[in-house]
Amino acid sequence: MPLLEFTSKGIYCKQADVYLDPWRGVDKALVSHGHSDHARWGSQHYITQEINVPVLKHRLGSISVSGKKYNETFTINGVQFSFHPAGHVPGSSQIRAEHKGEIWVFTGDYKTQSDGISTEFEPVPCHTFITESTFGLPVFQWENPRQVHEQINQWWAANQAEKTTSLLMGYSLGKVQRLLKHLDPSIGKIFTHGASEHMTQVLRQFIDFPETELITRDTTKKQIEGNLVLAPPAVLGSAWVKKLGVVATGYASGWMAFRGARRRRAVDRAFVLSDHADWKGLLSAIKATGCENVITTHGYTEIFAQYLNEQGWNAKTQKTQYESETEEKALAE
Amino acid sequence: MRRFAALIETLDATNKTNKKVEALSLYFQNTPKKDALWAVALLSHRRPSRPVTTTLMRTWAAELAALPEWLFEETYHIVGDLAETIALLIQKEGSGAPPSLSLCIENIIALKPKTEQEKKDYILNQWQNLNHFERFVFNKILTGGFRIGVSQKLMTRALSKAVAIDETILAHRLMGQWSPQTTTFDQLILHPNPEDQISQPYPFFLAHPVEDPFFNKENPQKWHVEHKWDGMRAQLILRKGKHFLWSRGEELITDKFPELEVLKNKLPEGTVIDGELIPFNENIIGNFQELQKRIGRKTVSQKLLKDIPIVLMAYDLLELDGLDLRPLPLSERQEKLTKLCQENCSPNLPLLQSKIYHFSDWEAVRAEREKADEKRSEGLMIKNKEAPYGVGRKKGSWWKWKSDPKNIDAVLTYAMRGHGRRTNLYTDYTFALWHKGALVTFAKAYSGLTDAEIKKLDQFIKQNTLDRFGPVRQVKPALVFEIAFEGIAPSSRHKSGIAVRFPRISRWRHDKKLEDANSLDDLKKLLP
Numbered sequence: 057m058p059l060l061e062f063t064s065k066g067i068y069c070k071q072a073d074v075y076l077d078p079w080r081g082v083d084k085a086l087v088s089h090g091h092s093d094h095a096r097w098g099s100q101h102y103i104t105q106e107i108n109v110p111v112l113k114h115r116l117g118s119i120s121v122s123g124k125k126y127n128e129t130f131t132i133n134g135v136q137f138s139f140h141p142a143g144h145v146p147g148s149s150q151i152r153a154e155h156k157g158e159i160w161v162f163t164g165d166y167k168t169q170s171d172g173i174s175t176e177f178e179p180v181p182c183h184t185f186i187t188e189s190t191f192g193l194p195v196f197q198w199e200n201p202r203q204v205h206e207q208i209n210q211w212w213a214a215n216q217a218e219k220t221t222s223l224l225m226g227y228s229l230g231k232v233q234r235l236l237k238h239l240d241p242s243i244g245k246i247f248t249h250g251a252s253e254h255m256t257q258v259l260r261q262f263i264d265f266p267e268t269e270l271i272t273r274d275t276t277k278k279q280i281e282g283n284l285v286l287a288p289p290a291v292l293g294s295a296w297v298k299k300l301g302v303v304a305t306g307y308a309s310g311w312m313a314f315r316g317a318r319r320r321r322a323v324d325r326a327f328v329l330s331d332h333a334d335w336k337g338l339l340s341a342i343k344a345t346g347c348e349n350v351i352t353t354h355g356y357t358e359i360f361a362q363y364l365n366e367q368g369w370n371a372k373t374q375k376t377q378y379e380s381e382t383e384e385k386a387l388a389e
Numbered sequence: 390m391r392r393f394a395a396l397i398e399t400l401d402a403t404n405k406t407n408k409k410v411e412a413l414s415l416y417f418q419n420t421p422k423k424d425a426l427w428a429v430a431l432l433s434h435r436r437p438s439r440p441v442t443t444t445l446m447r448t449w450a451a452e453l454a455a456l457p458e459w460l461f462e463e464t465y466h467i468v469g470d471l472a473e474t475i476a477l478l479i480q481k482e483g484s485g486a487p488p489s490l491s492l493c494i495e496n497i498i499a500l501k502p503k504t505e506q507e508k509k510d511y512i513l514n515q516w517q518n519l520n521h522f523e524r525f526v527f528n529k530i531l532t533g534g535f536r537i538g539v540s541q542k543l544m545t546r547a548l549s550k551a552v553a554i555d556e557t558i559l560a561h562r563l564m565g566q567w568s569p570q571t572t573t574f575d576q577l578i579l580h581p582n583p584e585d586q587i588s589q590p591y592p593f594f595l596a597h598p599v600e601d602p603f604f605n606k607e608n609p610q611k612w613h614v615e616h617k618w619d620g621m622r623a624q625l626i627l628r629k630g631k632h633f634l635w636s637r638g639e640e641l642i643t644d645k646f647p648e649l650e651v652l653k654n655k656l657p658e659g660t661v662i663d664g665e666l667i668p669f670n671e672n673i674i675g676n677f678q679e680l681q682k683r684i685g686r687k688t689v690s691q692k693l694l695k696d697i698p699i700v701l702m703a704y705d706l707l708e709l710d711g712l713d714l715r716p717l718p719l720s721e722r723q724e725k726l727t728k729l730c731q732e733n734c735s736p737n738l739p740l741l742q743s744k745i746y747h748f749s750d751w752e753a754v755r756a757e758r759e760k761a762d763e764k765r766s767e768g769l770m771i772k773n774k775e776a777p778y779g780v781g782r783k784k785g786s787w788w789k790w791k792s793d794p795k796n797i798d799a800v801l802t803y804a805m806r807g808h809g810r811r812t813n814l815y816t817d818y819t820f821a822l823w824h825k826g827a828l829v830t831f832a833k834a835y836s837g838l839t840d841a842e843i844k845k846l847d848q849f850i851k852q853n854t855l856d857r858f859g860p861v862r863q864v865k866p867a868l869v870f871e872i873a874f875e876g877i878a879p880s881s882r883h884k885s886g887i888a889v890r891f892p893r894i895s896r897w898r899h900d901k902k903l904e905d906a907n908s909l910d911d912l913k914k915l916l917p
Contacts, residue, residue, distance in 0.1 A: 193464050194456055195477035315401065315473050315525075316807075319538075320814075323405055359463050366457065 059135075059153055059160045060186065062374045067162060067186070070155055071130040075099075076151050076162050079377040086137065089148035090115055090166025090229050093378050103130075105139040107175075107262050108147030109230065116257045123241050124232040126175060142166035143177030144331050145230030146259050152180050161345060162186040165378075167330065168337035169201055171234045177333075179344030186351045187342065188378070190332040191310055192360030198310070198334045205238035206328050208306065211325055213243050215304045216282040223303040225289040225323070228255045230331050232286050233265065235308060239284065241266040247280055249287035249296070277301035292323070310334075342369070390487040392420060393428055394523040400537055409539060413547030422574035424490040430569050432544045436533050440500040441508050443471055443532060449509055453516065454478040466860040469806055474529030478625045479524065481517045488784075491569070497530060498570070542781050552578060557780045560592040566641055581899070587628040590635040590716065591661065591707050592780045596770060596787035603788065604751045611775050613719065614746040614754055616766035617789055618702050619876060619890075620667035621684065625701055627653055627660045628711070636827065646699050647689060653731050659711030662726075663778075664743070670696075674765035676878040678888050703730065704743040704770075707778060715778035719786075720780065754790075761792040762917050766873055767890075768792040794873035794891075795915050799896055800828055800906045801868045804850045806860045807835075809907040815850040815862065816843055818894070820872055822885065824909040828866055831885040832874070837894030846897075869901040870894050877915050887912055898900050 061068050066078030066085075074084040081098025088094050088104075090111035095102075097116050104112060106123030113119065124130060126149070129138045139149035146163040151162045161182040168177050208224065215222045226232050232252045239246055246268050248256065253270045269275075271285065280300055289307060292298050306324040312318050312329025318326040332355075333341060342350060342364070350371040352361045357373040364371035399412045417425050430436070451461035456478070468474040488496065500508050515527055529535055545563065549556040562581055565588055576582070622637040632653040634643045643649075646666065668675025668683070679697045686693060706726040707715055714722050721744060730742045748754045758769050768791035776786030799820035809817035819834050821828035838846065846868075854864040873895040880888035887909070898905075 147406070193467060194454065194460065195464055195468055195474060197480045313477065314468065316469060319401070324403065326402075356467070359460065363457075363460055 059155050059158055059184075060162065062376065067376070069135060072137070072153075074103075074137075077164060077378070084132075084287050085104065086151050087112065088142065088151055088162065089145055091145070091165065091227075094164055099214055099296055102138075103176060105147050105149045107259075108149070110261070111147055111255070111259050114255065125341055140180045141175035141178050143168065143171065143174050146174050146233065148174060148230075150180055152182065155250060160184045160186065161347075163341075165190070165332055166341065167181045167333045168341055169198060169333075171331065172237050173233050173259075174230070177326065177341070181346050183347055184207055184349040184351065185342060185345045185347040186353060186374075187334065187338065188354055189338060189352045189357050189360040191314035191330065192338055192352065192356040194335045196310065196313060196330075196334040198328065198330060199337060201329060204308075204329045205235075208235065208308070208327055209240045211306060211318070212239070213305075215255070216244055219282055219302075221280050221282060221300055222284040222306060223287060223297065223300065224248040224284055224306045224308070225287050225292065225293075226308045226329075227331070228288050231308060231329070232288075233259055234262065234329070234331070236265050236268065236286060237263070239266060245269060245283040247271050247275070247283055247285045249285065250289060251288045252372055256326050289321075292321075305367045326358060372373075390490050390493045390523060390527070392416065392523065393424065393490045393522075394526040396428070397526050397537055398522045400539055403672060404538075407545060410547045410550065413539070413544060414550040417548055417551035419463050420492075421489070422466050423569070426569045426572075426574040426577065427491050427494055429544065429548060429563065430438060430567075431530065431535055433541045433563060434535070435568065436530065436535075437494055437498045437711075438501065439533060440497055440503075441512065441531070444506070445509075446471065446475065446528075446531070450475040450478060450516070453513060454775040462785055466806065469860075472532055475516065475528050476521055476525035479516050480521075482520050487515075487523055489521055492917045493527065494530060494569075506543065511582065548578070554578070557592070560780050561589070564592055564639060565635065566639070571835060587631060588626065588633045588641070590624045590633070591637070591663075591713075593622065593637050593663070594705075594787060595782040596772075596789040597782065597784050599771060599790045609748050609751055609754060611774060612771050613723070614748060614757065615704060615743045615770050615772075616761065616764050617768045617770045617791065618665040618667050618674075618743065619765070619767040620665040620702065623666045623701065624707070625649065625652065625660075625662045625664070626708075627658055628655055644890045645684065645686075646678070647701060648694060649701060651738065652701075652740060655735075655738060656729065657706060657710065657733075658728070661706070661708035662699045662701065662703045662740075663705035663707055663805055666671065667702050668697050668700050669700040669739075669741070670698055676765070677876055677890060678878045680879055695792040698739070700739040700741050702741050704812055705778060717777065719772055719776045719778070733816060758790060758792060760828075766792075791875065794895070795874055795877060795889075796871050796873050796895060797822065797907045797912055797915070798869050798901055798905065799831060799872050800863055800866045800903060801846075801870060802828055802830065802866055804846075804862050804864055814843060814847045816847075818846075818870075820870065820892075821866070822907055822909045822912055824885075829885050829909055830888055831887065832872060832882070832892040832908070834870075834872060834892045836895050837873075838897065842897055867903055869898040869903065869906050871896045871898055877912070877917070879916065885909055885912070887916070 063152055064244055065080040065082055067076040074086055075082045076086045077088050077094040078085050079096055083100045085099040087105050090108055095112055102112060102121040106125060109121055109123040112121055122140050126139055129136050136154040138152045140152055142148040142150045142164055144167055153160045159182040161180050165188050166177055170176050212222045224235060226235055228251045233256055246266055248268045249272050307321055307323040307326040308327040310330040310332055312326035312328045348370055350364050350369050352373050353376045361371040361373045396416045400409050404888050451458050465471060465474045476734035500511060516524055519527055545560050546556055549559050562578060567577055572619040624635045626633040634646055634649060636642050668679040683697055706722050709725055734740055761768050770789055799822050801818055802821045803819035804815040805817040807814050819830055821830045849861055850864050854862045855865055856863040872892050874889035874892040876890035878888055
């Protein structure tokens, strides 16, 4: 029997009777990170990396949750578990499971690039590697993020010179903080939408960020003008945006590598910046584990698995409910 | 090349028309004329002929990126655009300065007769020396098809700003077949010599669909009404002993319709007629499918000429005795057209004049529209009697009032990924009708759903895929859509035996079950 199996509720370890990132309520859930498709409501007890504890509480309300340090081993019914940095967002982990000498690693989501806020990805040797493959196509090859952050600051400064406000959009957990961390506060003030502000507040206890100011009913257009506003992409086209006055819109996502996606998003400026591993990142991560078996769970799973098989791995695909087939889904949050 | 690629990137990044015009106009002002002329050519869909097949480009790109060909193909299907796929896969940032746009295109033209190895060397070299967006633009020039949200009209407006020449004059100068290889910016745009331009067509004037308030606002006596013929819009030019026939896409189609040559000797020189090419056999107007057979053939055989004779249904006169009549009111142009036809036409000539109707109330117009099927038209045209002949799609004086579409409820059976803006979404659909207990494909449709519906349908397709064939997914038959279409005719080329014109989705029939969809027999009942 495999150490981890794929069931209708999620990835299941029968020996320990625990689930990894289950999509239904279960007794005991080990959670890789705080994004809503991995951390779902309804389980009796959650175990996660300690930075992710306040994130989970913020997202899921009053839950029973215990936190572990990275690399700290804990045993459940003879199975040794541990969380290891996945570099995806603050508090994100790969989950390692070992039983009778057999080692499995489930990645959740990860990236191999350093983002300045998450603990950097560490390869974990294993026999079977359950990997995401959101950007498992060779067209995805990220450029140096430092250059992207430079582009963003230049864009902000140029907008400011035209007395235009910069509305910079990204995922509330991870992307917004990554953007914020690298903004140049000497250009101007940084305002936030509620969703961006609250998650950032949760993470301020772990990470130093530039100052932000929440936009409230009393905030005037004049105050915002020429400054930068961080918000989730869902605000695009809403009444909330109209109240900001004249804005230049920017959106940061790995999907922006596609011209079609850039044009469909209808933003003024697209930045290619992702919290997932690109093609080469995925391949190097797999190689570094020294694994024999690979299971691809979400993204371009079949294409990626087929390629891995050709390269000598024993790779297959398992259906999960982690969402990433399209950029649209990622935006639904 | 660097400047042109930067221009395309700027145009690509904004939805605002003013910004596009501004960027284009700046480009035209600050670019050497030779390059600017090529830019005008590319943006008006005039491109050098393709020196290599896309198959070769795919093979070379896969090789350069060290990918198995199947992976390259899968990737290409997902990206949806070959030029972009290659640009993304070959991740090199060129260091040297790229050649100028005109030099780059001259190189591409010179490539055509060379050996495959020489072509490969050149293209691989370019791929590795250009930066990402330049590589994309270079591939677009190689493969053709610049769809970047810049219409010819927009480009003309920007050019007009840059060279300070009236937009309509420029639109005329840019018409017809020209190439930067044989003309210059000065000759074509700034100081054209009329003697060189005997083949040059006038820009076509286009109609808008009529809007409801029109009928309440307008007095029918100010308007003239004619049937809207379902053929191919064309402009016939007779100048200096020669004749030229142009399609609305500015293609010279003189050779495809040799039967019109006789008009050269029957009508006076210096005549330009705007009209519709339609199949016309033994006094019966044919359907669009027949015309398509004529358009589709490379060479026109005697048999085809006999089976599907074509006539020009004339409805406007743009030039007479070498004089541009476009500023005259429509009623005067019509008088001259009628006189021209009466004086020169005999029953056997391939020239008809579209009948003009005058009505005193809109109800009578509506009644005439009901006769569209009987008259073999696709509805009515309503034109302002006082209006001059305009340029392009300008609102106000020409309206089209098409017949109501026909409808049928069909089942979604296949879906394909979209292109361009819709890459990564399933937006191209195939629909089927019941026939003897099975579903038979009858039409493809691309438009008609809202963005929200497209997203929802995309999710359904991804979760209900039965099989995959490259970019196409076979979908579990479950959803019913109302498909609207204009014309319908028997066809031997279609599996269903029926061809419909302009099929599109009119609504998602959430209320209908799979078995409630219509049958092929229901569709056949709609045949005229």
